Amino acid sequence: MRPVPSILHLDMDAFFASVEQASKPSLRGKPVIVGGLGARGVVSTASYEARRFGVHSAMAMAQARRLAPNAAYLIPRFELYRQVSDEVMALLRELSPLVEPLSLDEAFVDLAAGPYGEALATEGAELARAVAEDLREDIRTKVGLTASVGLSTTKFLAKIASEQAKPDGLVLIEAGREREVLDTLSVRALPGVGPATEETLRRAGLTQIREVAALPQEELVHLLGRAHGAGVHALALGLDDRPVVAERDAKSVSVEDTFEVDLLDRDHIVTELERLADRCVRRLRAAGRSGRTVVVKIRRFDFSTLTRSETLPAPTDDSLVIAQMARRLLDSVELLGGIRLLGVGVTGLADWTQEDLFAQALREGLEEDAADEAAGEAAGEEEAREDAAYGGPAGPRAFHPGGEPKARRWAPGQDVEHTEFGHGWVQGSGVGRVTVRFETPNSPIGRVRTFAVDDPALSTAGALPLLGGV
DNA sequence: TCTGGGGTCCTAGGACCC
DNA sequence: TCTGGGGTCCTAGGACCC
Numbered sequence: 001m002r003p004v005p006s007i008l009h010l011d012m013d014a015f016f017a018s019v020e021q022a023s024k025p026s027l028r029g030k031p032v033i034v035g036g037l038g039a040r041g042v043v044s045t046a047s048y049e050a051r052r053f054g055v056h057s058a059m060a061m062a063q064a065r066r067l068a069p070n071a072a073y074l075i076p077r078f079e080l081y082r083q084v085s086d087e088v089m090a091l092l093r094e095l096s097p098l099v100e101p102l103s104l105d106e107a108f109v110d111l112a113a114g115p116y117g118e119a120l121a122t123e124g125a126e127l128a129r130a131v132a133e134d135l136r137e138d139i140r141t142k143v144g145l146t147a148s149v150g151l152s153t154t155k156f157l158a159k160i161a162s163e164q165a166k167p168d169g170l171v172l173i174e175a176g177r178e179r180e181v182l183d184t185l186s187v188r189a190l191p192g193v194g195p196a197t198e199e200t201l202r203r204a205g206l207t208q209i210r211e212v213a214a215l216p217q218e219e220l221v222h223l224l225g226r227a228h229g230a231g232v233h234a235l236a237l238g239l240d241d242r243p244v245v246a247e248r249d250a251k252s253v254s255v256e257d258t259f260e261v262d263l264l265d266r267d268h269i270v271t272e273l274e275r276l277a278d279r280c281v282r283r284l285r286a287a288g289r290s291g292r293t294v295v296v297k298i299r300r301f302d303f304s305t306l307t308r309s310e311t312l313p314a315p316t317d318d319s320l321v322i323a324q325m326a327r328r329l330l331d332s333v334e335l336l337g338g339i340r341l342l343g344v345g346v347t348g349l350a351d352w353t354q355e356d357l358f359a360q361a362l363r364e365g366l367e368e369d370a371a372d373e374a375a376g377e378a379a380g381e382e383e384a385r386e387d388a389a390y391g392g393p394a395g396p397r398a399f400h401p402g403g404e405p406k407a408r409r410w411a412p413g414q415d416v417e418h419t420e421f422g423h424g425w426v427q428g429s430g431v432g433r434v435t436v437r438f439e440t441p442n443s444p445i446g447r448v449r450t451f452a453v454d455d456p457a458l459s460t461a462g463a464l465p466l467l468g469g470v
Numbered sequence: 471t472c473t474g475g476g477g478t479c480c481t482a483g484g485a486c487c488c
Numbered sequence: 489t490c491t492g493g494g495g496t497c498c499t500a501g502g503a504c505c506c
Contacts (some may be wrong), residue, residue: 035474042474044506057506062471103477192479194504227480228503251478258474293498303473306484309499418493 002153003175007244008132009150009158010092012139013167015105017047019084020413022144022466023082023427026437026445031055031071032066037412038174040258040340044076045090048167057178074413080463081105087143091135108155110244125151127453129172133160136170136407144441153178154240160189173412176316178238192233197224197232238382253287254295254345255279262338269339269366273330277323289349290317296329297343308332318359322346410434410453417461421449429453441466 012018016034021027031050035043041061048177053068065073074101084105096114101107112126113118120127122303132149139147151163152173160181165171173181187193187201188208204223206212211222214235221229234240255276263269273296295309308329316322326344410416412430416436418422424438427448434453439446439462451458 039471040474042472044474058474060472063473065471106506192504196503197475225481252476254476257473305501307500311498345473345476 001175001178001239001241001418002112004074004112005128005151005153005172005174006110006117007152007155007158008095008109008111008128008135009155009162009293010088010107010109011148011150011166012105012147013086013148014045014047015145016045016049016064016076016081017050018145019077019081019466020072021047022436023080023441023464025439025441025443027072030218032074033061033068033069033071034074034413035061035064037061037075038260040260046071049097051269053069075411077413077415077463083463084145084466088139088145089148090211095131095135095156098246100246100248100360102404108158109226110308113244114140120221125172125174126462129170132170132172136168136450142467154238155244156191156235156240157181158187159191162188164377169453174218179213182213182236182238183208187236188211190232192232192235197228200224209236232338249349250287250289251349252347253284253289253347253349254296254297255283255292255298256341256344258299258341259269259339262340263342264335264338266335268287269335269342270327270330272342273344274323274324276342277326278319280344281317281450283351284346285317289351290315290332291346291350292316292348294325295343295345295348296326296333297341298330298333298335298339298360299341300335301338301340303340306333309347311348314358315348315352316359318362321359322364338390339343393462413459415463417459418449423461423464434458440464 004330017032020034022031027258029049030047031053032045032047033050033055034045035041038063043055045057045058046055046064050068050071053071054436055064055071061073062140064071081104086256089099089101089107092109096109096111096117098110098113099107109118109210109365111131116127116131116243117299128151136147136149139145146166146168148162148167149170150158150165150173151162151171151218152158152161153175157173157178161171161173185208187207188198190209193201199241200223201207208214212232212361213231215228217233223229224232257272263272292315293311294307294321297307299305310325310329312321410426412426412428414426416426418436418438421438421441424436424446427435429435432453433450435447435448436458437448
């Protein structure tokens with residue numbers, strides 16, 4: 001354990017919702033809820049104003065609407081969040097080359113490996129605190145958002161500290177005071193202890209970290225299994241030597257959709273599966289990877305979930321190979337009663353592809369289908385553009401039992417451009433109308449206007465940066 | 471109007487190999 | 489015709505995280 005609190009954990013406050021408030025002046029200080037807006041959507045992020053109504057992440061959107069009927073409900077705009085996240089991560093990299101992002105809104109930084117490393121060894125905690133306050137100020141002025149920061153001697157404690165700092169705060173846990181802090185916490189604060197482990201521990205009479213720390217390691221291993229038991233025991237004692245690791249290669253790529261209505265018809269299910277396989281392959285290729293194992297995931301009408309997978313002798317990124325494997329795996333599954341979710345993934349990733357003899361053979365055997373294949377890929381690109389126009393994956397696709405074309409939809413929160421009124425965002429739409437508020441991150445609160453959904457003056461637009469052209 | 475989407479890691483059994 | 493033991497790969501499922 002290091003003698004100086006030089007591990008920093010950064011957590012952006014209510015990230016998605018805060019980005020929306022920063023880019024939409026009319027929503028500042030108001031309850032904002034970002035997530036899937038369909039019947040089966042869940043909350044991704046609720047602003048602090050919305051949390052006061054009891055709304056929180058992972059809650060069913062239907063329940064959120066009951067709790068906070070007057071909140072603003074918005075679809076996520078992942079492209080914008082990614083841009084903002086990149087700006088924040090760049091600020092972190094000024095502090096150290098060892099930056100480990102955990103998600104778009106969270107990262108560890110090892111200050112000891114950066115320019116302050118040496119001074120930190122002599123000046124200690126007060127310098128760490130000053131560096132962290134400067135960072136928070138930078139994020140506020142250069143990005144336009146608030147962040148919470150935790151500092152301590154291990155990853156686990158730094159994360160506990162940032163949790164205690166929320167929102168918009170800084171907490172530093174000094175070397176030597178780790179156990180003192182852990183003694184106040186419930187087992188749920190341990191990383192790796194979720195609902196199931198919490199229940200196992202509770203049945204053994206353990207609800208506090210201090211009770212777990214008092215147990216011999218073997219007893220925990222007996223309760224939780226080899227790796228998990230040993231890990232939880234060490235963390236409960238404050239022992240955590242996990243290093244901050246910068247670049248970590250992804251080990252799998254997957255896409256999945258939950259449908260608005262359960263899918264019953266096998267042909268329809270196969271069509272959706274092929275779409276998903278295509279999206280998965282595009283993501284795989286965009287990352288410059290290929291993989292050996294194809295996984296199909298199915299969630300049935302009753303929420304029971306199963307996966308089927310098959311491994312190739314060599315990695316591939318070939319859309320035909322992957323789609324065919326996915327179809328074969330699907331064939332082995334009983335679909336009676338309907339399914340609510342379908343997914344396709346690839347694991348066993350490699351950076352390189354051997355000469356793909358399997359794909360070649362498959363293509364040669366299917367030469368007569370070449371025209372169909374080209375048409376399929378064109379359709380895939382069309383879908384990609386559509387996704388981009390909605391600011392990223394827009395969640396479940398509309399259900400079209402008869403396969404009729406999808407009508408142009410205006411999703412709440414989406415960016416639009418009007419030939420006369422300029423940049424705005426969709427507040428809502430229905431009965432052939434769409435309501436738009438015309439405002440930008442740096443404008444005053446904008447005015448609302450209503451148009452016909454097919455008004456030619458209105459088009460989809462890209463997101464504007466938060467602070468006038470960062 | 472119950473329960474998203476994209477990941478990681480671990481376990482356990484059977485196959486297979488030496 | 490009393491049947492080892494260990495390592496590794498594959499598959500399926502589950503817990504957990506944000």
